[in-house]
Amino acid sequence: MSEAMRFNAMYFMPYVHLPENHKEFKSTWVNFPNKYYDPAKGHELYQRYLQELVLADRLGFDAIVVNEHHNTVYSMMATPSVIAAAIIPQTQNARICVWGVPPNFMLPNRLAEEYAILDVLSKGRLEVAFPLGTGMEYWSNPVNPATARERFRESLQIILQAWKEDGPTTHYGKFYTYRFLNPWPRPYQRPHPPCYIVGAGSPETIDIAAELGFGYSSVFVPQQRALELNQMLRERAARHGRTVRPDQLPLLTFVYVAETQEQAEKEYIIHLQRFFEDYARSTPQWLAPPGYLSIEQLKIRAAGADKMHGGFDFAAISKSFFIAVGTPEKVANQLGEWAERMGTNHLNNVVHVADMPHWKTVKNMTLYAEEVIPRLRPRAATATKGGTA
Amino acid sequence: MKGKFQREVFKIGAVDTVVYTAGKGDPVVFFHGAGTLDGFDFTEAWVDRFRVIAPYHPGFGESGDDPEFSSLQDYVMHYLELFDALHIDRFHLVGLSMGGQLAAMFAAAHGHRVKKLVLVAPSGIVDPEHPTLDILAIPGEQIPGLLTSDFSVIQKRLPEKPSLDFVADRYRETTTFARLSWEHPRGDPKLMRYLHRLKTPTLILWGDEDKIVPVQQAQRWKELTPGAEVRVFKGAGHLVHLERPEALEAITRFLASA
Numbered sequence: 001m002s003e004a005m006r007f008n009a010m011y012f013m014p015y016v017h018l019p020e021n022h023k024e025f026k027s028t029w030v031n032f033p034n035k036y037y038d039p040a041k042g043h044e045l046y047q048r049y050l051q052e053l054v055l056a057d058r059l060g061f062d063a064i065v066v067n068e069h070h071n072t073v074y075s076m077m078a079t080p081s082v083i084a085a086a087i088i089p090q091t092q093n094a095r096i097c098v099w100g101v102p103p104n105f106m107l108p109n110r111l112a113e114e115y116a117i118l119d120v121l122s123k124g125r126l127e128v129a130f131p132l133g134t135g136m137e138y139w140s141n142p143v144n145p146a147t148a149r150e151r152f153r154e155s156l157q158i159i160l161q162a163w164k165e166d167g168p169t170t171h172y173g174k175f176y177t178y179r180f181l182n183p184w185p186r187p188y189q190r191p192h193p194p195c196y197i198v199g200a201g202s203p204e205t206i207d208i209a210a211e212l213g214f215g216y217s218s219v220f221v222p223q224q225r226a227l228e229l230n231q232m233l234r235e236r237a238a239r240h241g242r243t244v245r246p247d248q249l250p251l252l253t254f255v256y257v258a259e260t261q262e263q264a265e266k267e268y269i270i271h272l273q274r275f276f277e278d279y280a281r282s283t284p285q286w287l288a289p290p291g292y293l294s295i296e297q298l299k300i301r302a303a304g305a306d307k308m309h310g311g312f313d314f315a316a317i318s319k320s321f322f323i324a325v326g327t328p329e330k331v332a333n334q335l336g337e338w339a340e341r342m343g344t345n346h347l348n349n350v351v352h353v354a355d356m357p358h359w360k361t362v363k364n365m366t367l368y369a370e371e372v373i374p375r376l377r378p379r380a381a382t383a384t385k386g387g388t389a
Numbered sequence: 390m391k392g393k394f395q396r397e398v399f400k401i402g403a404v405d406t407v408v409y410t411a412g413k414g415d416p417v418v419f420f421h422g423a424g425t426l427d428g429f430d431f432t433e434a435w436v437d438r439f440r441v442i443a444p445y446h447p448g449f450g451e452s453g454d455d456p457e458f459s460s461l462q463d464y465v466m467h468y469l470e471l472f473d474a475l476h477i478d479r480f481h482l483v484g485l486s487m488g489g490q491l492a493a494m495f496a497a498a499h500g501h502r503v504k505k506l507v508l509v510a511p512s513g514i515v516d517p518e519h520p521t522l523d524i525l526a527i528p529g530e531q532i533p534g535l536l537t538s539d540f541s542v543i544q545k546r547l548p549e550k551p552s553l554d555f556v557a558d559r560y561r562e563t564t565t566f567a568r569l570s571w572e573h574p575r576g577d578p579k580l581m582r583y584l585h586r587l588k589t590p591t592l593i594l595w596g597d598e599d600k601i602v603p604v605q606q607a608q609r610w611k612e613l614t615p616g617a618e619v620r621v622f623k624g625a626g627h628l629v630h631l632e633r634p635e636a637l638e639a640i641t642r643f644l645a646s647a
Contacts, residue, residue, distance in 0.1 A: 139526075142572075144567065144568070144571040144572060145567065145571070146564050146567040146568045146571060147459075147568065283528070284528075285528040285529070288560070289567075290525055290563040290564045290566070290567035290571070291563075291564035291567045291568065293560075295557050295560065298556075298557055299553050299557050302553055302557075303553060
């Protein structure tokens with residue numbers, strides 16, 4: 001798997017019917033009133049999004065990626081395994097990536113079971129990522145953020161034990177006691193589905209990925225930082241005697257492909273702006289509940305947040321994050337260059353943002369699949385060699 | 390903390406515990422609350438008659454951290470060891486807010502060591518009708534405004550523009566507090582069960598405009614600790630001892646009385 005270039009279609013499934021007065025709210029997360037959620041509109045959106053995910057499989061994307069968030073318009077996937085279960089029977093080849101459920105919000109054996117069911121259902125197409133969960137999730141779930149990292153580590157240990165060792169086994173830990181850890185079913189893939197950790201760059205989280213031999217994907221960190229984090233994972237994995245494969249470093253990108261540069265920008269930028277300004281709108285308090293960050297990380301992020309003030313600037317944000325917008329040739333070149341620089345062959349492409357309509361999503365995915373992927377497949381070998389040096 | 394106070398550091402377990410002391414006489418120990426931006430310079434009022442001992446709790450102010458501390462019971466154990474290190478056996482104990490809850494817990498378990506107990510707007514009582522404010526859910530920048538009735542009293546102690554270090558210090562103290570109380574921010578049901586054990590002379594003070602621990606809880610303390618004297622000061626907030634000179638004088642008189 002580590003040789004070929006790989007292309008994911010990544011989704012958030014936002015609830016797009018924001019009320020007219022939504023700008024009056026400092027955040028569209030945590031305490032944004034759920035009276036604004038209309039289940040009839042939610043139903044229509046699910047129908048549409050599921051069609052788009054299934055289309056990704058037909059178009060030849062290698063994987064479909066879903067993820068979990070709570071109390072927000074940002075995502076309608078509070079339990080992403082349910083979404084995965086809905087698309088598994090409708091898809092043939094794409095790997096199904098639940099990236100993923102924060103283990104802290106589940107009993108670890110239940111999560112091991114849930115993922116095993118999806119893996120068996122899909123005949124081994126499942127991949128999972130373990131996020132700590134954003135700060136916002138700790139205001140929405142009854143779990144202490146001050147002990148979250150410790151609990152996270154113990155949860156992962158239990159899940160891996162449940163998957164790798166023949167049961168029944170026992171676990172006597174700080175947060176959980178299992179007298180009979182013996183989940184049925186077990187994963188289709190042996191010993192377990194490919195695992196990643198997704199995070200916003202806390203070294204504490206990267207250490208866990210290094211220690212357990214998981215992949216790592218940084219999300220919403222600037223390009224230079226993402227590069228450093230990949231390097232950090234390689235170094236720390238080496239201390240555990242592990243080598244990080246390129247496919248273990250999924251690169252989160254925002255992509256939009258159209259006939260011309262001008263057309264692409266005209267069709268896309270407004271939705272990207274709304275994604276950052278409206279759908280991802282949060283507060284410093286929600287982002288950093290007590291104890292969620294180390295003091296060092298709090299200072300780094302507080303200093304960074306000061307620089308972000310001043311509203312949406314497409315040119316600036318395109319330089320900071322991995323955002324590729326334009327003709328197939330330009331997007332392919334851009335992605336190829338980033339993959340090489342980041343030492344990855346695994347592109348995790350956000351193909352739909354905010355209130356982007358169905359036709360643009362289908363157009364974007366189709367052009368990406370038919371015009372971008374063929375340009376990049378031959379480059380894969382070079383990218384792989386370049387990155388692992 | 391400067392002035393008359395001497396700074397000492399005691400290694401208690403894994404924690405470098407910073408203690409400020411001043412004066413001579415009967416020891417008076419002060420337990421601060423779940424934050425330290427209000428300071429404890431007001432204890433200078435007692436220095437002429439007492440040996441004032443003002444420690445920073447682990448995870449607060451100048452003391453070090455111990456992430457394994459998960460309840461106030463860990464702090465009770467910490468202070469048993471610190472008092473041994475300080476060679477003090479019997480002493481007066483004054484506690485503010487969370488420090489008041491801690492002082493009450495200490496006295497309920499080790500009453501023979503506490504000569505007199507003073508609780509300033511103590512937290513810890515579970516009162517569903519007049520619940521303690523869940524300050525963990527309050528944005529940090531709003532908390533100073535909740536501490537006093539007259540904002541200028543606390544404003545003097547705040548930086549004009551909070552530096553990154555100031556914000557980080559508050560975050561650290563809130564983190565320590567979250568380890569103790571994230572799951573039960575409104576109090577400790579077990580505390581109420583043991584308050585009848587407070588046999589030592591006890592003074593409880595409250596501001597009737599307390600926005601953090603409602604003054605109605607003073608009545609519950611009165612019911613649960615029959616010997617306690619309760620004094621309520623009009624027009625004062627949570628930090629009643631800073632807002633009302635007569636509240637601080639009441640503490641001094643109570644400690645000095647025979």
